[in-house]
Amino acid sequence: xxxxxxxxxxxxxxxxxxxxxxxxxxxxxxxxxxxxxxxxxxxxxxxxxxxxxxxxxxxxxxxxxxxxxxxxxxxxxxxxxxxxxxxxxxxxxxxxxxxxxxxxxxxxxxxxxxxxxxxxxxxxxxxxxxxxxxxxxxxxxxxxxxxxxxxxxxxxxxxxxxxxxxxxxxxxxxxxxxxxxxxxxxxxxxxxxxxxxxxxxxxxxxxxxxxxxxxxxxxxxxxxxxxxxxxxxxxxxx
Amino acid sequence: xxxxxxxxxxxxxxxxxxxxxxxxxxxxxxxxxxxxxxxxxxxxxxxxxxxxxxxxxxxxxxxxxxxxxxxxxxxxxxxxxxxxxxxxxxxxxxxxxxxxxxxxxxxxxxxxxxxxxxxxxxxxxxxxxxxxxxxxxxxxxxxxxxxxxxxxxxxxxxxxxxxxxxxxxxxxxxxxxxxxxxxxxxxxxxxxxxxxxxxxxxxxxxxxxxxxxxxxxxxxxxxxxxxxxxxxxxxxxxxxxxxxxxxxxxxx
Numbered sequence: 001x002x003x004x005x006x007x008x009x010x011x012x013x014x015x016x017x018x019x020x021x022x023x024x025x026x027x028x029x030x031x032x033x034x035x036x037x038x039x040x041x042x043x044x045x046x047x048x049x050x051x052x053x054x055x056x057x058x059x060x061x062x063x064x065x066x067x068x069x070x071x072x073x074x075x076x077x078x079x080x081x082x083x084x085x086x087x088x089x090x091x092x093x094x095x096x097x098x099x100x101x102x103x104x105x106x107x108x109x110x111x112x113x114x115x116x117x118x119x120x121x122x123x124x125x126x127x128x129x130x131x132x133x134x135x136x137x138x139x140x141x142x143x144x145x146x147x148x149x150x151x152x153x154x155x156x157x158x159x160x161x162x163x164x165x166x167x168x169x170x171x172x173x174x175x176x177x178x179x180x181x182x183x184x185x186x187x188x189x190x191x192x193x194x195x196x197x198x199x200x201x202x203x204x205x206x207x208x209x210x211x212x213x214x215x216x217x218x219x220x221x222x223x224x225x226x227x228x229x230x231x232x233x234x235x236x237x238x
Numbered sequence: 239x240x241x242x243x244x245x246x247x248x249x250x251x252x253x254x255x256x257x258x259x260x261x262x263x264x265x266x267x268x269x270x271x272x273x274x275x276x277x278x279x280x281x282x283x284x285x286x287x288x289x290x291x292x293x294x295x296x297x298x299x300x301x302x303x304x305x306x307x308x309x310x311x312x313x314x315x316x317x318x319x320x321x322x323x324x325x326x327x328x329x330x331x332x333x334x335x336x337x338x339x340x341x342x343x344x345x346x347x348x349x350x351x352x353x354x355x356x357x358x359x360x361x362x363x364x365x366x367x368x369x370x371x372x373x374x375x376x377x378x379x380x381x382x383x384x385x386x387x388x389x390x391x392x393x394x395x396x397x398x399x400x401x402x403x404x405x406x407x408x409x410x411x412x413x414x415x416x417x418x419x420x421x422x423x424x425x426x427x428x429x430x431x432x433x434x435x436x437x438x439x440x441x442x443x444x445x446x447x448x449x450x451x452x453x454x455x456x457x458x459x460x461x462x463x464x465x466x467x468x469x470x471x472x473x474x475x476x477x478x479x480x481x482x483x484x485x486x487x488x489x490x
Contacts (some may be wrong), residue, residue, distance in 0.1 A: 140290050141337035141396075145351035145403055146327030148319075155354060160341050236341050236383040 020210070024198060031194030032214055034108070038190070039177040042115035043123075043169065049116070050123030055153070057128045068124065075121035081182050084114040088186040111183045119176055126168045130161035163233040170226030174219050191215070239266040240302055241407050241438050242287055242329070247296035249282055256282045258462035260296070264407075269439045271449035271470075274459035275485060280442045283459070284409050287440075288326040300325040301406065327355065330405030334412040336392040338384040344371070344395050345380040348402045356403070363402065370398040374428050390421030394428050401432075408432065410441040446490060450474050458482045 020028070056068030075083065088110040096102045134157050142152035184193035191214060195207040242264050249257040256279045264270055272280045285291040286298065289306065298306040305322050307315040339347050348367040352358040358366075371377050374394040384392055393413055400408060410429065414422040426448050433439055433452045443449055449456055449470060456473040458466045458481075466479045477483050 135337075137333060137335055137337040138339065141331075141333060141339070142351075143290060144288055144326075144329070144331035144333075145399070146323055146355040147351060148323065151354055155350060156339055160339075237385055 027189070027194050027198070028191065028210065028214070031189050031191040032218075034183070034188060035177060035180045035191040036218065037108075038111050038115050038180045038183065039173060041112045042119040042176050043173045045112075045116035046119030046123040046172070047127075047169065049120040050127050051158070053120060053124035054127035054131060057124065058131060072121045072124055075118050076125070080114065080118050080179060081185065083118055084111070084182060084186060087114045107183070107186045107188050110186060111180075111188060115176060115180070119172060122172055123169070126172070127161065127165065130164045130168075131157060133164060134160050163230060163237075166226050166230040166233060170222055173222055173226075177218060177222070178215065240264070240299070241266050241268075242301075242440075243297075243299040244283070244286070245297040245299075247283075247286060247298065248294050249279075249286060249291060250294045256462055257286070257293075260462075260464060262457070262464065264438065264440060266406075266438055267436050268454050269433045269437075269452050270441065270455045270457060271453040272440065272442045272457045272459060273444070273446065273449060273485070274465075278459040279462040280459050281411050284331070284411050284440060284442060287409065288329040288331060289322065290331075300328060327403055328406045330400030330403060330408045332393070332396050332400055332408065332410045332413050334415050336384075336389070336396045336416070338392055338396055338399070340384050343381050343383055344376065344387070347384065347395060348399045351399070352402050367398070367402055370401055371395075373431070374398050375424075388421060389417045390424045393417065393425045397425075397428055397432070407438040407440065410439065410443070412442050412444065414443070414445060444489065446474060446486070458485065460485070 053068045053071055056064040057072070059065050059068075088105060088107065092103060092105050138156055138160065139152055142156045143149075147155070180190050181192040183190050184196075189197075191211055195211040199205060199207040240263055242262075244260050244262045247257055247260040248255065258279075260279075260283060262283075272283070274280050282291060286293050286306075287300070292311075293306055293308055294311050295309050296307075297304060303325060304315060305325050306317070307313070339350065342350060345364065345367050348370060349360070349363045352363045352366075353360060368377065368380070371380055374397060376391060376394055376398070379387060379391065379395070384395065387395065397408075397413075413429070414425050417425065422445070426445065429439070429441070430448075430452055441449070441453075451470075453470050455467060456470050457464055458473055458477070458479070460481045466473055466477060466482045472478075473482065474486065477486060
């Protein structure tokens, strides 16, 4: 590792501190994969369960409605970091106290759970708003044609929300991607923690620039892909 | 044969009573036009027939079968949702704002309900859909999205879509009110054609001329009650009720 050197030398002093060696390159790549994995799992799981929670919020069934409301209230109302701590640190202790046996927690698995639970709450609200923005005449027309509520939702209403969901979903994915840096607190090496370690070991700030470049690269891809999707899903609009 | 029957039907939205005791029976093959000022309960009455609105009090029958019986918003009968849904699907409905499904093409708009509700074979229903499109004069628009059609064309597709479910009765809720004047004619022509074929029709409309021409019976509604009904000549030319006279004077 590199020792502290005077500031003026960092960038211009050729070689050792600003160019990544192979080990560092792999470490950064692995950190990037951790970051990406968590964000992608969270957005996919969040979208699927988000639909269910959103339907609960819209439902006339009081129990379903109350459960969804409570879910969103809790997971939006407390910090993601706290949720991560509860799942990674608190639950094993509670389990140990209750059963007298301990179990091995996988940090990555805990991160998947915490991020998915959290993004479900946000996406549920996004999806609910999108469903409610569809003109009520659509549901009426579907019902008048003999469709059940479920058929009307799956074939008529929800497909019409797709285009309206793309932009806020892209937004959510970008937020998630950046929030993954919270997992450094549960012994995971995401992109940011990886470069932070390198930076403090070497005393060079250039690693932060590398990280910024990678974050920007990833968010740019998300932005471009989601823009394309939005155009494609809107073909039926004039 | 009685197609639909309402017995002492009342409907309130909160404290506002929109229907104040409606008794109405419509026979097979009848063309009934319902006229009246906005807010008189015409549309609500239609919507109570196919459960888009639940009545507050009264009884609703479709083809002689009880589909709703309530007293002060409490159910007095056990409703079998599948059966009620099937009976309500016998009533085709055309809306003021067309309500075509914007994410589906014209042909998909027509085939979607028969395929998923009645499980009709896709090839069979596509053939039917093409015949229906032909009859409303829109064959060449089969693969267009609704947003690329004029209002009159959209409403004709909506009529074809309702007909694809082979309804016994067609209900029209102010089908021409959202149309530009020059597009009204094509929709009325389609409806006239349907009437000539013997379809049972209930039409809420402001087109008095059309009502005179096609209706077997005209109903004038005012403030939640059926104020006067009879043949077009009786109601439209020689109204007995003062309120009917005032209304007709206003719109003619």
